[in-house]
Amino acid sequence: MTAENPNAGFDIGDNTRAELERAGVIVSSVDFLYNWARGNSVWPLTFGLACCAIEMIASATSRFDISRFGSEVFRPTPRQADLMIVSGTVTKKMAPQVVRIYNQMPEPKWVIAMGACAISGGPFKQGYNVLKGIDRYIPVDVYLPGCPPRPEAVLQSLNYLQEKIRTQDIKSDPAFTRGRRQYPVPSFTGTDLEPPYNPEVWHPPHAPNPKPMEETTA
């Protein structure tokens, strides 16, 4: 049995669409309208953790002007924000609070992991006090490398996010179907966070190379 085309009636080719537009008729889908509106009004959360936050702030200044992309409205409360830019080192002490803020954001919500530290722990990776990447606890949409990334890179990551938003399907996307996504907040133990990662959003690398470097290179 073949599934019925959910976009029946709207599924017209680009040529037909262009022809109709020339005739003054705009044919569109709900997906397109939703995503167009959402993608051009992504409101980030006023939230910074370390030096990357300075670059994020700089991207909002007139020189770089994040408002060109509709994201100038930095909201001071997670209840009104769509985008969380995890800008900076996430220490193990801070990680539960970051997850909690994420949980408080309404759907749809997106996350940009900004800078080497937020992606993987960066230069502090194998230390005792820094989380090895925020993607262990919350789903990350765009990884923005750099140490710290320049404001132009922040804007480009926002563009990538907008591209991603434009491809969202409001019928199947978890942001629209599952209710507000919330993930368990890790708790502190004597040495580390418990659990060390959330298996729902992150898995260890499939086949890590367990051999020491010298053996593999020899």
Added chain:
Amino acid sequence: MSGVSFESVLEQFPGTKWDEAAGAVIAPLGQARAVAEWLFGQGVDYCSNVTGVDYLEREVKEKITNDDGETETITRTESGRVDVVYHLYSMRDQAGPLVLKQRTSRDNAEAESLTPVWRSCDLQEREVYDLFGVNFKGHPNQRRIMMWDEFEGHPMRRDYTEPFDHEWEPTPHNEVLEKHQRGKVII
């Protein structure tokens, strides 16, 4: 530049010692608070920095002259210690810094809190408590400040071994490579 010199501290408190190499006044245990209060009365009104230094037990080689007039080298063991260092200034006299040290043992590290004298010591003494494990007697609010409350151990101690949560990396080097070879890779 006027202000209190270390000589006057040494004169006032015969128990204190002058450490030439460190350029610091070393207050004996139990006397630091009295020294601090006296200094505060002399116009030393600002404590800019509190930190700790950890020294492991080590062997020192020394050349001495024995009774026969011959020079010989002996090896003695210098016990480990933790120093709590205070950098003091006088805003009134535009003078400083005057370095004050409290020297304590590693096993039972205790020092006197100078927070009642200089309020700016508060957070920094908490930091020394957190990272070096020095107990400050008389501190109004001594809890961990950097690490979380449940954390075990004091990371800035030299013999601190961090929990083995090493993770696989594509290009390990230096200490990470050592860890890579030392134990199993967890993730």
